[in-house]
Structure formats: C-alpha cells, structure tokens
Amino acid sequence: MRQNKATEYHLGLLKGKLARLRAQLLEPTPGSSSSPGSGFDVSKSGDARIALVGFPSVGKSTFLSKITKTKSEVAAYAFTTLTAIPGVLEYGGAEIQILDLPGIIEGASEGKGRGRQVISAAKTSDLVMMVLDATKKAEQRALLEAELEAVGIRLNREPPNIYLKQKKAGGMKITFQSPPKNLDEKMLYNILRDYKMLNCEVLVRDENGKKPTTVDDFIDVIMKDHRKYIKCLYVYNKIDAISLPHLDKLAREDHTAVMSCELDLGIMDVVDQAWNELSLQRIYTKRKGIEPTFNEALIVRRNATIEDVCDQVHRSLKEGFKYALVWGKSAVHNPQRVGLSHVVADEDVVSIVTK
Numbered sequence: 001m002r003q004n005k006a007t008e009y010h011l012g013l014l015k016g017k018l019a020r021l022r023a024q025l026l027e028p029t030p031g032s033s034s035s036p037g038s039g040f041d042v043s044k045s046g047d048a049r050i051a052l053v054g055f056p057s058v059g060k061s062t063f064l065s066k067i068t069k070t071k072s073e074v075a076a077y078a079f080t081t082l083t084a085i086p087g088v089l090e091y092g093g094a095e096i097q098i099l100d101l102p103g104i105i106e107g108a109s110e111g112k113g114r115g116r117q118v119i120s121a122a123k124t125s126d127l128v129m130m131v132l133d134a135t136k137k138a139e140q141r142a143l144l145e146a147e148l149e150a151v152g153i154r155l156n157r158e159p160p161n162i163y164l165k166q167k168k169a170g171g172m173k174i175t176f177q178s179p180p181k182n183l184d185e186k187m188l189y190n191i192l193r194d195y196k197m198l199n200c201e202v203l204v205r206d207e208n209g210k211k212p213t214t215v216d217d218f219i220d221v222i223m224k225d226h227r228k229y230i231k232c233l234y235v236y237n238k239i240d241a242i243s244l245p246h247l248d249k250l251a252r253e254d255h256t257a258v259m260s261c262e263l264d265l266g267i268m269d270v271v272d273q274a275w276n277e278l279s280l281q282r283i284y285t286k287r288k289g290i291e292p293t294f295n296e297a298l299i300v301r302r303n304a305t306i307e308d309v310c311d312q313v314h315r316s317l318k319e320g321f322k323y324a325l326v327w328g329k330s331a332v333h334n335p336q337r338v339g340l341s342h343v344v345a346d347e348d349v350v351s352i353v354t355k
C-alpha cells in the first residue's frame with residue numbers, strides 16, 4: 001500500500017459509494033416504465049449474440065450488411081443507424097445473431113444520445129465487437145472502454161478471485177490468502193460497513209503470479225449483480241486508408257482483428273476470430289452409412305465431451321450409449337472410437353453408436 005494510508009482509505013470508501021450510486025442511477029426501481037436504461041426490444045435468437053459497438057460512422061452497418069442477409073442503412077453521416085438492427089450470420093451450421101447498433105459517443109454511459117440503450121444491448125451479448133476506425137486516434141478505444149466500464153461491463157476479464165458471502169450474524173471475517181499489496185482489512189471493513197454488510201465472510205484468494213487485487217476488484221465483487229464479464233474483439237475497419245506500418249501495429253494487439261469493408265479485405269478473418277472468441281464448437285453428427293450434413297451443427301461449449309454432445313441430441317441418448325466414432329481435430333486417427341468422456345473439437349464429425 002502507498003504511503004498515505006488515510007488517502008487510500010478515503011478513496012476506497014468514495015469509490016464504493018460511487019459504484020453504489022451509479023448502479024442506482026442506471027437501474028431504476030422495478031415498476032417504473034420505459035426506463036432509459038433498457039435495451040432495444042430485439043429478442044435473442046440463434047446460438048450466440050454479437051453486438052457491434054462503436055463511434056458513429058466506423059462501418060458497423062457496412063459490416064452487418066456484408067456478413068448477413070440483412071441490409072442496414074449505410075451513409076457517411078453520423079447516427080445513420082437509430083435502432084438495433086439484428087442480422088443472422090450463418091457460420092458452418094451455427095447461427096449467430098449480429099446486432100447492429102447506433103453509434104455511441106463520449107458520455108454515452110451518462111445517457112448521451114442513445115448511449116444507455118446501446119450499452120444495455122451490448123450487455124446482453126456473448127461477445128462485444130468493438131468496431132474502430134483505423135484512421136482515427138488510438139484514444140478512441142480507451143474512450144469507448146471507459147464508457148462500457150462505467151456501467152459495469154468488464155471486457156476480456158475474469159471476475160476477481162475474491163469469495164464474499166453474507167451471513168445472518170457473526171460479524172465480519174476478512175481473510176487474505178497471501179499478504180495483499182493494495183488492500184488491507186480496515187479498508188475492506190470500512191467499505192463493507194458502508195454497504196451495511198455487517199455480517200459476512202471475505203476471502204481474498206492467492207495473488208501469486210496474478211495482478212494484485214485492488215479495491216476496484218473488491219467493489220466489483222460487492223456489486224456483482226451489476227457487473228457483466230463479456231469477451232470483446234476489437235475490430236479496426238477502414239485499413240484501406242492507413243499506412244502499412246500502422247496496420248502492422250494495430251493487427252498485433254491482443255483480441256484484435258483488422259479489415260476493410262470497402263475493399264472486402266479481412267472480413268472472413270474477423271468472422272473466424274469472433275467465432276474463436278465465443279469459445280463455441282460446431283459438432284456435425286453422422287448416421288451410419290450416410291454422409292454428415294454440414295449445414296446444421298450442434299453447438300457445444302469449449303472442452304465439451306461426447307456426453308455433452310449426446311445430451312444436445314437427446315436427453316436419453318446416453319442411456320443406450322455404446323461408443324462413438326469421431327472424425328476431426330480431436331481424433332488421433334479417423335475415425336477414432338471413443339467413450340463418453342472424450343473431449344471434442346470444433347468441426348468434429350461424431351457418430352453415436354447405441355446398444
């Protein structure tokens with residue numbers, strides 16, 4: 001902890017209060033109709049939802065129109081898109097809903113433009129695709145991140161490694177698995193008291209090798225009902241208008257893809273990368289003696305097993321299970337005969353053999 005402990009305590013408490021007030025502002029009490037914080041009325045469909053978030057005129061609608069059959073209006077002026085426009089991306093038998101959204105500007109989280117609605121829609125997505133204009137300054141990305149951060153969205157991050165449980169009695173019990181760098185018991189005590197969480201158990205888990213836990217992390221844990229951990233792919237569009245060294249630099253950033261909708265460059269790479277970030281896999285099932293159909297896939301999570309595949313096909317398929325034949329990346333030889341615990345890979349072909 002830094003030298004001036006009093007300042008740290010004060011700041012910690014202040015941040016805690018601020019987080020609480022902000023959440024109250026953003027989420028009006030139930031019953032109050034048509035809150036400005038609610039998203040656009042588009043129901044979820046398909047295997048996953050990707051939200052296109054970005055400043056005006058970066059090319060969100062152009063991208064949607066390229067990768068889906070939906071046409072969303074494209075124009076050179078800002079705020080061409082005024083509401084959420086859903087499209088469906090067909091990806092090797094998977095169906096991904098793509099939500100084209102109005103552009104947002106600085107101050108969106110405080111309600112500028114349709115900022116709040118856009119951010120609420122982003123919160124409902126499995127992946128935020130942050131579309132950026134490669135010709136614009138680097139700050140644009142941090143500005144947008146700050147807007148999302150302000151309403152509780154955490155991009156490409158895991159929930160902090162802190163256990164917090166409220167109790168009926170017994171006071172506060174705060175434990176650190178290893179000596180903390182940025183926190184101490186008194187600071188957490190003050191924040192918890194401010195939240196009127198007088199009886200609770202806190203365990204700040206080992207920090208070894210990880211970024212040390214901060215007071216912001218702790219507040220995120222207290223406010224966990226208002227936090228959303230979402231993956232984000234940063235997509236720089238309009239690379240037709242920048243220099244090659246600049247392109248080189250952008251393309252090497254983490255969770256980043258580059259494209260030019262205008263010249264039709266890199267579009268499929270962006271789609272592939274988005275699919276990877278979603279951590280889903282497409283499994284094609286095959287009946288004996290019949291070729292598999294590749295226009296329909298079973299969608300399972302990463303590290304899914306044959307057992308998960310069976311459950312997706314039919315509840316009771318497992319009961320009669322004898323073995324499965326697997327062709328593809330997870331198979332040592334094609335086909336490989338496997339049991340229920342075999343871990344499948346994206347685009348595997350699976351044939352279930354029952355008794």
Ligand SMILES: Nc1nc2c(ncn2[C@@H]2O[C@H](COP(=O)(O)OP(=O)(O)OP(=O)(O)O)[C@@H](O)[C@H]2O)c(=O)[nH]1
Nearest residue numbers: 056057058059060061062075079080081103261262
């Ligand atoms: N140079 C260049 N221009 C592009 C590219 N993609 C889109 N544009 C242009 O950028 C402008 C804005 O495109 P839109 O798709 O309307 O952008 P948007 O992000 O949906 O804009 P809003 O809905 O207003 O937020 C249009 O004039 C497009 O033709 C690209 O790859 N390169």
Ligand SMILES: [K+]
Nearest residue numbers: 057075077080
């Ligand atoms: K536009």
Ligand SMILES: [Mg+2]
Nearest residue numbers: 060061080081
């Ligand atoms: Mg648009």
